[in-house]
Amino acid sequence: xxxxxxxxxxxxxxxxxxxxxxxxxxxxxxxxxxxxxxxxxxxxxxxxxxxxxxxxxxxxxxxxxxxxxxxxxxxxxxxxxxxxxxxxxxxxxxxxxxxxxxxxxx
Amino acid sequence: xxxxxxxxxxxxxxxxxxxxxxxxxxxxxxxxxxxxxxxxxxxxxxxxxxxxxxxxxxxxxxxxxxxxxxxxxxxxxxxxxxxxxxxxxxxxxxxxxxxxxxxxxxxxxxxxxxxxxxxxxxxxxxxxxxxxxxxxxxxxxxxxxxxxxxxxxxxxxxxxxxxxxxxxxxxxxxxxxxxxxxxxxxxxxxxxxxxxxxxxxxxxxxxxxxxxxxxxxxxxxxxxxxxxxxxxxxxxxxxxxxxxxxxxxxxxxxxxxxxxxxxxxxxxxxxxxxxxxxxxxxxxxxxxxxxxxxxxxxxxxxxxxxxxxxxxxxxxxxxxxxxxxxxxxxxxxxxxxxxxxxxxxxxxxxxxxxxxxxxxxxxxxxxxxxxxxxxxxxxxxxxxxxxxxxxxxxxxxxxxxxxxxxxx
Ligand SMILES: Cc1cc2nc3c(=O)[nH]c(=O)nc-3n(C[C@H](O)[C@H](O)[C@H](O)COP(=O)(O)OP(=O)(O)OC[C@H]3O[C@@H](n4cnc5c(N)ncnc54)[C@H](O)[C@@H]3O)c2cc1C
Numbered sequence: 001x002x003x004x005x006x007x008x009x010x011x012x013x014x015x016x017x018x019x020x021x022x023x024x025x026x027x028x029x030x031x032x033x034x035x036x037x038x039x040x041x042x043x044x045x046x047x048x049x050x051x052x053x054x055x056x057x058x059x060x061x062x063x064x065x066x067x068x069x070x071x072x073x074x075x076x077x078x079x080x081x082x083x084x085x086x087x088x089x090x091x092x093x094x095x096x097x098x099x100x101x102x103x104x105x106x
Numbered sequence: 107x108x109x110x111x112x113x114x115x116x117x118x119x120x121x122x123x124x125x126x127x128x129x130x131x132x133x134x135x136x137x138x139x140x141x142x143x144x145x146x147x148x149x150x151x152x153x154x155x156x157x158x159x160x161x162x163x164x165x166x167x168x169x170x171x172x173x174x175x176x177x178x179x180x181x182x183x184x185x186x187x188x189x190x191x192x193x194x195x196x197x198x199x200x201x202x203x204x205x206x207x208x209x210x211x212x213x214x215x216x217x218x219x220x221x222x223x224x225x226x227x228x229x230x231x232x233x234x235x236x237x238x239x240x241x242x243x244x245x246x247x248x249x250x251x252x253x254x255x256x257x258x259x260x261x262x263x264x265x266x267x268x269x270x271x272x273x274x275x276x277x278x279x280x281x282x283x284x285x286x287x288x289x290x291x292x293x294x295x296x297x298x299x300x301x302x303x304x305x306x307x308x309x310x311x312x313x314x315x316x317x318x319x320x321x322x323x324x325x326x327x328x329x330x331x332x333x334x335x336x337x338x339x340x341x342x343x344x345x346x347x348x349x350x351x352x353x354x355x356x357x358x359x360x361x362x363x364x365x366x367x368x369x370x371x372x373x374x375x376x377x378x379x380x381x382x383x384x385x386x387x388x389x390x391x392x393x394x395x396x397x398x399x400x401x402x403x404x405x406x407x408x409x410x411x412x413x414x415x416x417x418x419x420x421x422x423x424x425x426x427x428x429x430x431x432x433x434x435x436x437x438x439x440x441x442x443x444x445x446x447x448x449x450x451x452x453x454x455x456x457x458x459x460x461x462x463x464x465x466x467x468x469x470x471x472x473x474x475x476x477x478x479x480x481x482x483x484x485x486x487x488x489x490x491x492x493x494x495x496x497x498x499x500x501x502x503x504x505x506x507x508x509x510x511x512x513x514x
Binding site for chain 2: 026028029030031033034057058061064065068069070071072074088089095
């Protein structure tokens with residue numbers, strides 16, 4: 001997964017063509033850490049359909065808030081730079097994330 | 107899909123489930139915990155843990171839970187990451203099915219599913235969850251560095267979490283329904299909160315609405331004395347108004363729940379289903395804390411161990427033998443049974459090789475006695491091929507018993 005931050009977010013996510021998934025996480029977020037292996041598995045499985053990125057919100061607080069992310073875990077899918085799908089908190093389970101990915105690539 | 111069998115399966119790896127796992131594994135039962143997230147439960151979401159005996163300051167919720175989990179694993183308990191989606195407690199075996207599609211079968215099940223934050227169902231609350239509305243301070247505090255937040259609730263947990271948040275935020279405004287100076291929190295916590303310069307207070311008020319376009323911008327407050335509504339700009343709303351049990355998935359499983367979803371138990375933490383126990387916040391109880399959850403875990407594990415042992419002994423000695431079995435249900439508190447036991451033993455010894463004798467203390471083993479409708483001691487019952495074929499309460503004579511035994 002590509003590590004995005006305030007320097008490259010514009011280029012990697014907002015200006016990127018096609019689908020980009022961003023996993024907003026933090027060192028202190030227990031549910032996020034628990035999700036990591038599952039999201040990584042999905043990144044491998046769907047590597048050909050979309051780009052997978054992760055963003056550390058602690059180091060990019062202002063950027064996160066500009067994306068209206070104020071709670072973790074949050075997973076957002078962008079299409080041509082536009083937010084098209086989002087899961088947050090309890091909804092952000094591996095099964096739901098996979099369903100969201102499938103919904104976007106169909 | 108796999109079918110996994112264990113002596114004890116514990117649903118939930120919070121303090122109750124982890125303590126139960128440690129006790130059960132240490133008693134040499136094969137023990138497995140199914141936990142849908144990281145072990146630790148609600149305790150993992152709270153930073154300040156000042157009231158677990160033996161640890162004053164300097165212990166955090168997540169640290170304590172890591173120790174609980176390590177302790178359970180040290181004695182051989184397994185912890186698997188999965189969510190129990192449904193349970194069937196209506197048959198002879200207890201069956202659990204999980205989100206990943208596996209099936210677990212256990213001699214005894216301990217339900218330790220705990221609770222989750224109660225929501226208020228205010229307009230805007232659901233829509234703005236994760237967008238400024240939060241139920242977990244440690245999870246979300248970082249987002250609110252130098253911002254202003256509102257806290258709903260004024261019990262111990264609410265005030266402690268608000269004080270934790272003041273390490274990050276610019277201000278934390280408590281919206282309190284009571285008169286000025288009155289909180290549900292205990293005095294020691296209240297006094298500390300009143301001294302905290304970052305805590306602000308709005309009295310006699312409730313939050314009516316959370317407003318914002320994709321992100322929290324303000325709350326609408328109503329003063330319950332004057333009925334006046336005002337709008338208070340804020341960046342976040344933290345809600346700490348108690349919890350609700352996570353027992354929804356158990357509806358229809360055969361397990362009895364009360365009107366609010368809590369599981370009623372006996373003092374041994376038995377539920378209405380033999381072999382299913384409940385520990386921690388999910389059960390009907392007086393005090394929901396880490397220390398009482400851990401205590402529940404210990405009780406449930408010991409009760410489960412005793413249950414498994416009694417059931418196995420009963421099966422091996424009463425239900426499985428090929429010979430007929432004469433079972434004397436007795437009680438140490440009944441003089442009649444003490445008087446008659448020697449006669450029962452004589453009758454049995456004269457039929458050695460034709461009939462076996464098992465004595466069951468109905469006081470210690472009420473469950474088996476009840477299952478066969480035996481309420482008074484002494485009672486004599488005859489079993490053959492795993493079935494009860496006759497029962498006869500005393501008084502009877504040694505001679506009558508001889509005749510009875512011969513008929514069988
Ligand atoms: C903000 C806050 C602050 C608190 N502060 C304190 C404090 O300072 N001191 C104190 O003593 N107590 C405190 N408490 C209370 C304490 O955390 C709880 O009483 C305790 O955690 C209850 O333990 P439990 O094991 O019964 O349940 P929980 O801690 O709720 O754990 C239950 C576990 O079961 C899992 N689970 C649920 N359903 C399933 C399923 N279907 N499949 C698989 N897994 C499942 C959950 O993921 C969870 O990990 C606080 C609680 C909160 C919310």
